[in-house]
Amino acid sequence: xxxxxxxxxxxxxxxxxxxxxxxxxxxxxxxxxxxxxxxxxxxxxxxxxxxxxxxxxxxxxxxxxxxxxxxxxxxxxxxxxxxxxxxxxxxxxxxxxxxxxxxxxxxxxxxxxx
Amino acid sequence: xxxxxxxxxxxxxxxxxxxxxxxxxxxxxxxxxxxxxxxxxxxxxxxxxxxxxxxxxxxxxxxxxxxxxxxxxxxxxxxxxxxxxxxxxxxxxxxxxxxxxxxxxxxxxxxxxxx
Numbered sequence: 001x002x003x004x005x006x007x008x009x010x011x012x013x014x015x016x017x018x019x020x021x022x023x024x025x026x027x028x029x030x031x032x033x034x035x036x037x038x039x040x041x042x043x044x045x046x047x048x049x050x051x052x053x054x055x056x057x058x059x060x061x062x063x064x065x066x067x068x069x070x071x072x073x074x075x076x077x078x079x080x081x082x083x084x085x086x087x088x089x090x091x092x093x094x095x096x097x098x099x100x101x102x103x104x105x106x107x108x109x110x111x112x113x114x
Numbered sequence: 115x116x117x118x119x120x121x122x123x124x125x126x127x128x129x130x131x132x133x134x135x136x137x138x139x140x141x142x143x144x145x146x147x148x149x150x151x152x153x154x155x156x157x158x159x160x161x162x163x164x165x166x167x168x169x170x171x172x173x174x175x176x177x178x179x180x181x182x183x184x185x186x187x188x189x190x191x192x193x194x195x196x197x198x199x200x201x202x203x204x205x206x207x208x209x210x211x212x213x214x215x216x217x218x219x220x221x222x223x224x225x226x227x228x229x
Contacts (some may be wrong), residue, residue: 040221110155
């Protein structure tokens with residue numbers, strides 16, 4: 001089975017622009033989470049979706065939004081980009097049904113804001 | 115104060131050494147504990163997962179949890195150059211309903227094992 005896939009791999013944007021990042025979970029997984037990892041830090045939770053509904057939101061501004069589609073893939077949108085949004089954006093998928101659920105991470109999308 | 119503090123390192127050890135990586139946490143709601151390994155420019159890969167105090171062993175890796183002290187550790191025996199990576203501790207609370215809840219990560223420790 002294919003693992004979690006993310007696109008694009010790399011992205012360069014300028015301040016004020018908008019970006020859309022995409023994630024396809026492992027087949028059979030219904031939950032997707034998004035994390036932001038700034039260089040030298042651990043990942044920070046942004047959103048969790050399960051069965052197309054938002055189940056959790058981290059401490060990020062409203063410029064960040066996400067959605068999950070009927071096929072369980074997901075998009076993360078960031079508006080009005082700031083230099084501080086430069087980071088590795090990670091998507092994690094899981095079955096989402098039990099407390100001992102394991103999250104599997106994709107390779108990430110590296111966003112650079114100039 | 116951060117919910118999870120990880121000894122930042124970096125650590126540089128010779129091949130064959132025993133490595134100890136540590137995290138402390140302040141949120142007593144954390145019940146599930148994980149260690150992830152992240153190679154440069156890659157996503158984190160799950161190494162160990164535990165939810166009870168005590169030790170859990172998997173090959174050269176041992177995860178240790180002490181809930182009374184809010185302290186977790188990862189030990190790597192007979193370290194290899196291929197173990198060179200960033201190690202991240204992660205934790206989460208018991209989730210409500212069918213959602214599994216967010217992971218809270220430490221800041222990571224960069225480990226280098228030299229031949």
